[in-house]
Amino acid sequence: MESCFPILLRSFCFMSLVLQIGYALDSISAGQNITDGQTIVSPSGNFELGFFSRGSSKNRYVGIWYKKLSAGRVLWVANRENPLNDSSGVLKLTPQGVLTLLNHNNGIVWSSNVSRPAQNPIALLLDSANFVIKEGNDNDLGDAIWQSFDHPCDSFLAGMKFGIDRAKGLDRYLTSWKSVDDPSLGDFTYRLDSSGYPQLIVRNRSVVQFRSGPWNGLRFSGFPQLRPNPVYSFGFVFTQNEIYYYFNILNSSVPSMLVLNENGIAQRFSWVDRTHDWILYSSAQTDDCDTYALCGGNGNCNIASSPKCVCLTGFMPKYPSAWEFADWSNGCVRRTELDCLGGDKFLKYTEVKLPDTRQSWFNESMNLQECEQTCLRNCSCTAYSNLDIRGQGSGCLLWFGDLMDIRQFNENSQDIYVRMAASEVGGSSSRKTGTRKSTGIIVSTMLSAVLLLGIMVVFMKYRRDGQIFRFCHQSHGEDLDLPMFDVTTIVNATNNFSEDNKLGEGGFGAVYKGVLRNGQEIAVKRLSENSRQGQDEFKNEVVYIAKLQHRNLVKILGCCIQVDEMMLIYEFLPNRSLDCFIFDREKGVLLDWPRRFTIINGTASGLLYLHRDSRLRIIHRDLKAENILLDNEMNPKISDFGLARSFGGNESEANTKRVVGTYGYMSPEYAIHGLYSIKLDVFSFGVVVLEIVSGQRNRGFNHPDNHSSLLGFAWTLFRDRKPMKLVDPSITSTFNPAEVLRSIHVALLCVQQNPRDRPEMSSVVMMLGSESALPHPKQPGFFSEESVSEASSSSGGKHQQYSANEMTISDVQPR
Template sequence: MKSCFPILLCGLCFMSLVLQISYALDSISAGQNIADGQTIVSAGGNFELGFFSPSNSKNRYVGISYEKLSTGRVVWVANRENPLKDSSGILKLTPEGVLILLNLTNGVVWSSNVSRLAQNPIAQLLDSANFVVKEENDNDLGNAIWQSFDHPCNSLLADMKLGKDREKGLDRYLTSWKSRDDPSPGDFTYRLDTSGYPQLILMNRSVVQSSSGPWNGIRFSGIPQLTQNAVFGFGLVFNQNEIYYYFNLLKSSVPSILVLNENGIVERFNWVDRTQGWILYSSPQTDDCDTYASCGGNGNCNIATSPKCMCLTGFVPKDPSNWEFGDWSNGCVRRTELDCPGGDKFLKYTQVKLPDTRQSWFNESMNLQECEQTCLRNCSCTAYSNLDIRGQGSGCLLWFGVLMDIRLVNDNVQEFYVRMAASEVGSSFSGNTGARKSTGIIVGTVLSAVLLLGIAAVFTKYRKDGQIFGFSHQSRSEDLDLPMFDLTTLVDATGNFSEDNKLGEGGFGAVYKGVLKNDQEIAVKRLSENSRQGQVEFKNEVAYIAKLQHRNLIKILGCCIQVDEMMLIYEFLPNRSLDCFIFGLLRSSPYILIAFVIEKE
């Protein structure tokens, strides 16, 4: 029995040693080294730190990569600017808590800069891929002496911070690799710009390549594809000490990573277990309109149109000849100069990416009305919007000078107001968003054209009689035998002629859907200034249209002639396809757009 005791004792000592070694696999203590060929692995086995060489390169680097995934994607590199030329490198933690990378001659190739020294430091690789130098018994990362998450390379991982820590003097941003085989800093950076209201900016050296638009409380206004999903959440933290963008994994089993590649493209990849590979999930750069200021100042980019660039309403090309040839870099200028103070109004836009916010001004406590008045009082202010679109909206964001980097986006949640001379706004209640609803355009154009052509045809056929459906030429100056709608009623019915209620727009004006207080649905044809005649002529034409009533006609309910407004009000036809409107006459549909019933002579 006594002879068994030493064997048992040795076994216990060996197991204890194994446990100690296993426990220490994710960290090194002061005086310990990691040589080329050795690694440490995070406690959960997600990430590994060690030496590596990129493909087609013999240079050696210390980096962190995915350990569990077959591709072993590198997410962080220590000595990216100073590679080792052989496999003699050693990574060491000093007693003061400084990481140093030594070459064959003990020369320092790389070191971690620290602002304070440690008493009993360890360097630990966490399951988040964060390599942290800290006091051995202190797990509060806020007290970390140094951490790799404060010094990102080309990859943003879950729970990393992209932005600034004012207290620590940190600016965390991504820098591309020079090439696939060279992790040294390339030409491209991706950072949270805070010179105005926060926005993400991609730069090629000192030149802006693209911007995200400002944060609106839900996402960045120019990245509509950045939406809530089952894989990751995201947000912006903005306080006195820190301002940063982040994302976190909702499913820890599905790795996701944001990468700035060597070509200056920002890409998000998700891991797919079934294929054992990364799949491109999204990119904020989707088309030519994502190129910064591709339509110049005060221009609006719409990738669905040709050409893609147009001026904002009330603006004209600064260089018309080059504009016609597709050089939009000079942008647009005002057709009518502002009349400040006291003579300006605002046009409302929706479905646009908000302009570049560098040098903008913001206030988190103002409401939209206060924001408008603040802008009006400053003659340099050219536009305003809410900061936060959640709920009823809050905060104030002001722009000054030329509006840069506006584009159409598939989004209708944020309102943006551009300052205009009052003569440019006229009696409009909202601005032209630059987006056109194709179905609405055709409906509005067809309605206007057919009405005018129909009236002309009736005039021609019955000119010799001097009478149309019993309505004589002598009676044209008589009062309209048609209900007159009050402008206020139509404003209420159409939600102040909201863009959401716009059915379309043609050369004669816009058509809006509305709902009266008795719940009757209507279509309001609001004639544009270019198509308007005098009130007498307008009344005469409305009177003719009123006489053209038939079982196959859209019924005209009335008109509005008030202030500078001239409008026609029709019954609204719900749930009818476009071909029904255009070709309904040929099919004898009861919803024919318009039909002229002309009696035989």
């Protein structure tokens, strides 16, 4: 009996260990961790979370993969951009409910952003492959503090929401792996685009590669293969707060997932037990006609025809010779111009993929007849269709400008009605004939005068354009090597500078969205004839941004100089500028606190680069919310360098007789005395940070309990130890109190009256990223609106009135 005791003891210890391991199989609690080599497994045993490497790489990642399947595929990766280089990593759940991945130095490699502090948190790996952090006593998983399903990688799984949650500030989309063995961010994204009527779009960086077409009640119009099937069900939700696509597995024994592969192809795979492998079930991109805008504007792609591309009825190739060589990218133009005053009709096309809806308008309550009349009343409307094709159809969808990316199907009952001149659909238009005759007489009469005037203009402008043309290629003795765009290319890309493509307008002129022949989206800044800025600002922009390379600075792609036209071509940033979000109640919820804090830090990094790390020490002089653009990931990019100035190595301050900038962002010493230094940008940065935190403009700030400016209001709250009253209500559920307080504190240090008291951007970046004690801020410049007025009037009366619409000032004379 005695000899059995050690055996029994060992057995008891082993069973206890098994029970302990079993208890922790699918979860970790606060204070617990997972080291490299340990895993947790979902209750059914289907999914596993732990550390992994791919191929021959020694990089280590935390991810989730299929456990039971022999061809286990990684579905989610935590630290995609920050791999560990050894096996010393530890995944830990803090008492506050934050997942942190630590390296061998206890440095944070990755962490989860939580919407609120947690009580007794627990992290669970569910049978859906969703990794969830929840309150320990809360069984409602819909109220999770954080979940991996809100941060997908390259895989879309059953139960996920693919799209936008405005209430929570979430945008769930797929990003490809860099390669089969490298899970870091690749070049391709697959996301729901809601800029017009929602559709799914695959992009290669900023260039559109493929789109699904809009949802028509049954499927996306470009997915005729998306039909009821025995593997999965699917649906689309479109409400005021949420827009998303989803699917659910009908048979749990047949796993299915959608993957955006490293080549940018969206593919659905299903598991086959017989072969113990994944098979390709369907693909979003099936043939050449799925290539975005293969046939250009107003072209129709039919994979069963030869050639694939034809023009819509009533249209002809824009460049017939190019079509002979299968170059269809410039698309088609109308044979007969429209007559908006009553001579237009509509031609019906059936079984098509509806055109690109990013420039569309929609109404859910109209019927098809009301939709037609609405289109006829708008001279820019070029086509209409039902939103929902179920039953007799309902809703209204309108297009404006060229119809892009249409393709023909043989099995899709989607109809579209394209606007045509009456003569193209069997009618006549006497009004059009009369107009043509009148126009011909007028043109014949004035042709000589116009030609002579044109020659004079060209002669007078030649020297100016030649100088600027050469300037775009060479400046300050350095070859800028900036590409030159032909004006025809830009006119085609912007649909002749259509109002529908206009993104905004500033002191330089209007900015338009354009799409080049290769599908790349661009932003075109066009100097207007009555612009307050001109050649100097144009040159300035080229000099200061052409060779600047930083992730937080907008990238210039080239110039366009021709006769009367001066244009700058930039990368297109789809989310436009920061002010479109923080000052808009509806869009503001899309910028939760983590995103806002990222924007603050990114802007600070961009300014630090300008002030210290670029080849020239550059002062922006017009930093404001409108000049901070946001890319696909809501990362900030500083733009508009038309007013920038550079310093030599020994210079620290300069004076100007021409004060430029925007009221509400100028520092006192600059607005009053014309003195500028890097501390001017620091002041403007502080204003922007307070606007980001509060969601309110400094310019025209109004509060019922305070008559100060936003700067004065923030300083008063800080002084009275009530800084959290400044926070935008739309982010109160997502903000980190410590980060918000530090941001307000740093901003107030930046906007102090005396420039010597303000920190440099190197210190600002350090303060934002540390937890060290900060000095107490002094009273800000322009403490109240009254002090602003007094400051302005004290300059000898030489100031002009500041623009009330936040436009750039370029002609204010200081004393």
